[in-house]
Amino acid sequence: MLLADWISEHLTHVEALAGLGAIGISKHVLGMFVAAALLLATFIPFGAAVKRDLVPRGPFVNLLEVILLFLRDEVSRPFLGKDGDRFLPVLWTFFFFILYCNLLGLFPMLPAPVVGHDGATHWSWSGVTPTGTYWVTGTLAAIAFLWYHGLGIKAQGLVAYVKNIVPSGLPLVLVPFLFVIEVISHLIKPTALMIRLWANMMGGHTVLYVIIGLVFMFGFASSIVVVPFAFAIYLLEIFVAFLQAYVFTFLVTVFLGAALHPDH
């Protein structure tokens, strides 16, 4: 099999866990379970620490507080105002869930029995980036889409919300055209969210595979050059994991702000 074929198959094939394929548990779904468990493992002790003492003590509480406050002060409040603080838990959840999903593929995990594309069961490393598949990023974008439109409808009422889709003061003849254009725009926004996150996560992995693949093409001696280079890309991947979680959360906040304040 050509290296390019192997990479392409590895990146696009979603492997079901042996015996659990019937209920749709794949390596990616397992990855999401792990990310959710990590969220609980992070925030239950954090919540307990904050409840005990509002002054953050220790690196763990301080680190989390820095990230949480950054998202509040630089993302949520500029677009939603202080009233927007009530939406913060959801935005924080988006950020940390996506971040953990992004980071999971960068850490080795235990092997698990999976069903390959040929239908045979084999053992495979269970470490996978759940956000490296568009089903996951698409679902996240769909959840965000329903959430911010739902809140917009709740804030303005359904009729006013639909009326506000088209800018006011237009000649009547233009309204149907603009309505269609605006609806397409609303649908494109979550699609762009989906594609951006998925493409960034998959793109980084592809680069890593290609660089490591050079060892197989040029022999073991090339690893002297290839491994440090792959390590540099790996560090870049960690940065991208944070950046993409931030970008997703940021854009969801922008869209939420637009849904809540249609005139601005």
Place this chain on the structure above:
Amino acid sequence: MTRKEPRDQRDLLRQSHLGLQFALTLGLLAFLGHLADERFGTTPLLAFLGASLGFGIGFYQLHQGVYGRAGRGPDRPPGGRDPER
């Protein structure tokens, strides 16, 4: 060298999204036109129409994203200013 204000960085980030949105609108409508062409045997008329429509809608979105509605600023909180923290 002057330090970028957080507000500028936010604008930059938001506007970076507009490029992808533009490309997606153009690509998606051109693809839908291509599918319609295959179905009705009108190649390449509907693909061209889809691409033109996508370009128009994409440009409209770009304008809305940069200048906002009626020049009131794009996706900003009331008054177009950062609210009090």
